[in-house]
Amino acid sequence: xxxxxxxxxxxxxxxxxxxxxxxxxxxxxxxxxxxxxxxxxxxxxxxxxxxxxxxxxxxxxxxxxxxxxxxxxxxxxxxxxxxxxxxxxxxxxxxxxxxxxxxxxxxxxxxxxxxxxxxxxxxxxxxxxxxxxxxxxxxxxxxxxxxxxxxxxxxxxxxxxxxxxxxxxxxxxxxxxxxxxxxxxxxxxxxxxxxxxxxxxxxxxxxxxxxx
Ligand SMILES: NC(=O)c1ccc[n+]([C@@H]2O[C@H](COP(=O)([O-])OP(=O)(O)OC[C@H]3O[C@@H](n4cnc5c(N)ncnc54)[C@H](OP(=O)(O)O)[C@@H]3O)[C@@H](O)[C@H]2O)c1
Numbered sequence: 744x745x746x747x748x749x750x751x752x753x754x755x756x757x758x759x760x761x762x763x764x765x766x767x768x769x770x771x772x773x774x775x776x777x778x779x780x781x782x783x784x785x786x787x788x789x790x791x792x793x794x795x796x797x798x799x800x801x802x803x804x805x806x807x808x809x810x811x812x813x814x815x816x817x818x819x820x821x822x823x824x825x826x827x828x829x830x831x832x833x834x835x836x837x838x839x840x841x842x843x844x845x846x847x848x849x850x851x852x853x854x855x856x857x858x859x860x861x862x863x864x865x866x867x868x869x870x871x872x873x874x875x876x877x878x879x880x881x882x883x884x885x886x887x888x889x890x891x892x893x894x895x896x897x898x899x900x901x902x903x904x905x906x907x908x909x910x911x912x913x914x915x916x917x918x919x920x921x922x923x924x925x926x927x928x929x930x931x932x933x934x935x936x937x938x939x940x941x942x943x944x945x946x947x948x949x950x951x952x953x954x955x
Contacts, residue, residue: 747804754810761881763792772800801827832901856926867898879947890949895925
């Protein structure tokens with residue numbers, strides 16, 4: 744599939760490279776696609792991956808991934824021609840979080856996922872991957888067992904599309920938490936993951952699920 748990624752930071756580059764390596768065509772995007780800071784990524788990610796403006800990545804993608812700091816997400820999304828986004832599946836990996844004086848959520852009685860869905864009412868937003876560090880987003884392997892990845896969103900076909908991409912990235916056990924409101928749960932779970940990583944001095948942690 745053609746994947747357009749809004750963002751060329753830690754998450755955009757990790758997912759861009761991971762998806763390109765599994766046969767997808769990817770455009771990540773930056774305010775300055777020609778900035779030399781992106782050269783090494785272009786070499787590593789290979790010929791099916793490139794870097795462009797935000798608008799070009801949105802036009803290119805059959806599926807769009809938003810991977811932007813919360814502080815600029817709305818402003819960037821509002822610069823994109825809505826025609827390029829209409830009816831598309833949008834993966835929301837974003838967290839509205841403050842890290843000063845211990846990590847904490849910025850939003851009360853709502854979530855980043857719900858706000859992204861309201862910002863893009865004609866898109867099918869699926870929240871996922873926000874609970875784990877970019878270091879383990881692609882090819883997660885743990886000697887303790889198979890990690891789970893949560894998804895949520897209102898549109899069932901979009902959640903199936905996103906589950907297939909997660910499988911390509913190496914997430915073999917996916918738990919659908921329900922509709923877009925469940926983003927709140929995923930964003931709270933993210934805090935538990937971040938705090939566990941700090942306590943355990945681990946570069947990346949994920950949950951597994953033990954069921955009867
Ligand atoms: N990093 C993680 O481990 C992780 C894990 C889970 C979820 N998340 C979430 O994923 C999202 C992206 O995280 P990240 O670590 O990839 O972020 P990041 O590396 O800090 O930045 C991502 C991109 O945002 C662009 N950017 C920064 N400030 C901007 C501005 N004022 N206007 C327009 N673009 C701007 C950067 O642009 P340029 O290329 O133009 O400089 C970069 O392409 C966040 O919402 C974060 O909470 C992160």
